[in-house]
Amino acid sequence: MAFTGLWVIRRQGALTEVGGRLYWPDRASLERAAAQAGVQLSDIIIHTGRPGSDRR
16 A cells, blocks of 8 residues: 555554545545544544655
């Protein structure tokens, strides 16, 4: 997953499913899904892409 550029939520070492999904294409969509599901985010957000990989 290091090169996919996806955003995931991890809790207690495991990926967390929110709204039937395990990953999101960007931080904004992850934050919207978490807010709708009542999942509070802090340091549990992980961007799986490497630095500088925002180019497409």
